[in-house]
Amino acid sequence: MDIAQNILLTIMTAATPLLIAAIGELVVERSGVLNLGVEGMMVIGAVCGFAATLLSGSPWIGMLAAIAAGAFFSLLFGVLTLSLAANQVATGLSLTLLGLGLSGMIGESFVGSAGIKLANLDIPVLGDIPLVGRLIFGQDPIFYISLILTGGVAWFLFRTRAGLTLRAIGDNHASAHALGINVLKIRYLAVMFGGACAGLAGAHLSLVYTPQWVENMTAGRGWIALALVVFASWRPWRVLGGAYLFGAVSIGQLHAQALGFGIPSQFLSALPYVATIVVLVIISRDRRLTLMNTPASLGQPFVPDR
């Protein structure tokens, strides 16, 4: 029983940073902007979160710093692609390069320092319920935030007027502009939300997952988050499903190896990617629905005529 709980906890820890970063990027892409800089913003969040935690002594301050740093860093992308209408793909890639280099520089003096872990929730009675106690009541705060974020974004996008506006901009920015909507302002907000989420995902890595700072510690998770958004056809609950599926298969394959089934480890290592793509492609096979969910003006720069 304890083992099952431990395995599930490990899966949730592995899935949480992917989910948060992907949910942020989903909002960005729904507004019609493609920001390939997730990996860079995430690693900036990780280093700033870690540094602020050590300097202030509080992982909560670290977490807030990571969110702020991610949002601020994404603003750079915003200015270049929104105000200056630069190419989004190129700018996003540069953001990743810059983030990886810059984080190494910021973090240089923090390498090897013992981190402070963002403590798990500890509710006396509820946390002791067998099987599910720790899963529901005993996790780290960022895990709960990730679920609230997913629900919140789903509600915002499909149940509020502001969400409708954001999706309208993503589908056709010219029409939205003609209706008097301030396209650039909303896109700025979306980009910064995406940056804040990526920063928080990074903080999860350096404050919860492995409470330490090492260069390149995101190890490609930003790219996985990006892929999740596309394969989940820009739908929040599917992103959640995809992130958890990826986490489950990643952890499951490690267990399969430790059990000594004798399946080639190279194949097992590739399995999380294969499984996630196959499943998400299968559930997104309705072309009409997928087309409806794809932001039609994704990646196109918008220059308002005055």
Added chain:
Amino acid sequence: MKKIVLALAATLAAATATSAVAQEKYKACFIYVGSKTDGGWTQAHEVGREYAQEKLGDKVETVALENVPEGPDAERAIERFARSGCGIIFTTSFGFMDPTIAVAEKFPDVKFEHATGYKTAPNVTTYNSRFYEGRYIIGQIAGKMSKTGVAGYIASFPIPEVVMGINGFLTGARSVNPDFKLKVVWVNSWFDAGKEADAAKALIDQGVDIITQHTDSTGPMQVAEERGIKAFGQAFDQIQAGPTAQLTAIEDTWGPYYEKQIKAAMDGTWKGGQSSWDGLKDGILSMAPYTNMPDDVKAMAEETQAKIESGELHPFTGPINKQDGTVWLKEGETADDGTLLGMNFYVEGVDDKLPQ
């Protein structure tokens, strides 16, 4: 892509440096697979470079390029170094073997040193450390300390060096507990703190109470500390990550070797086509302080270390069976270096199928 940027930056820096110091300084260059501050493998090489630089002083300029991925990028990076006036180039990861040989062919006047590989050329020498000696010692400690009799091994890639480490560890453990078992998890990466930590958790959930690793981050050590089990540091003293978890660490000490080889390259006594393979007795390998264990285990570890250093004990001494139960080494027989360097089979007791 960061690597490309770094490579460009380093090339620029290298180029400007050469022109600035004219010809009198000898240039020694290093290529790293990871970051200089990884707290493991690459940091050990970086410490070695700093040592050599300090010892050799003004006569030498050392340059390092970090985060070079194994593969086509590596060849480009090595070639840039060769073009930028490096007299000797150290390539410090197994996966740099073929790129090193390829570039060495194009630059016969540049000297190359490749770590842990098995291919040499007239201007390529290889160097390695007998890590398995340290692995044997930590295996013995694990054999004594483990209550479940099962240890977990977080492995990177199925190359001979890693397989040799696994076998060395288990042989050590079995020398004190003949029924000892080993679970192996391959993460197919040298450096991914999160994934290594996940592997450690998976192993612990399956009942191992000691973990060791052949990957470069301190992720597993942190998990061991958190879960209250024991672990061994890899390549570098990782006591900071696991103050109550680390039993000892196998530390790589490359400095004196680097100093010696750069000196030889400068005065013309350097020879290509050599393979240097030193161990505990030469100081290229050392053990971090034995901590968090009872005195008798510590005494045993120290005794084993002394025996290996004096040459009295070869870790791979028969009888040792292969995984399938067939005899590998007969009673009293020791393994030859060739077999060790090309090791592609497990010894008895490994609970895993070797990926081919």
